[in-house]
Amino acid sequence: MAGAVDAHLAAVRRTLDRLEPHQARAEAAAGAVLVDTRPEFQRAAGGTIPGALLIERNHLEWRCDPGSGASVPEATGPDVRWIVFCEEGYASSLAAASLRAIGLSRATDLVGGFRAWRAAGLPVTPPA
Template sequence: MSAVDEVLAKARAGLSRVAANDVARLPDDHLLVDIRPLHDRVTDGEIPGAVPIERIVLEWRLDPAGDHRIDGFTEDTTVVVVCNEGYASSLAARDLRALGLPKATDLVDGFHGYREAGLPVREGGTPAIT
């Protein structure tokens, strides 16, 4: 097992990852966060309701006690992070848990798995929160 595979396995050990077909069953107060780059969102589309936040500022925008956090969530909110294939999102969810978001998790197989499941996708290009 490579070092990155080991780090990923440890990150996922603490997560209750969300399958694509379970996105519609998330609690009403959930926050779906898309960390994919703009060019991926433009090319592939976006999950309706997802909030695009650049990965480089994710922790600052979702720190429940931070001065630069976005509105609309608390430390009790289920936060589901989405990347392209479900790898970077697992590491991001781990980091959000360390910040005080115990319900942070990610989407299994990422956006590509969601789209391949035939679930709704909207045209992409929403500017990310930076």
């Protein structure tokens, strides 16, 4: 039996235009911003995607909101295409929905997360 979080995740995902790894890479090459929300221990163990911003989940909304006073330089307005990823693509769906809830309507996530990117043979940095 599926739990409440599973139903919530499914509902959230219906609102996102989630991207497969090669789609995310193409969008990043065209100016979208890849955001790695994984904790440091996961990045150290598995590497990361070259060029991705490192913003752990607990700081995400403040760093991506251009009006927060704590935003990253890439947060130039509500039309930024944020592509959030985590390790496997679960928490990132919830994170992308949270960004949309604060008015960043182009936010989405990477299907399968970092693991799917790596499995697709796309570039990754070596583990620390």
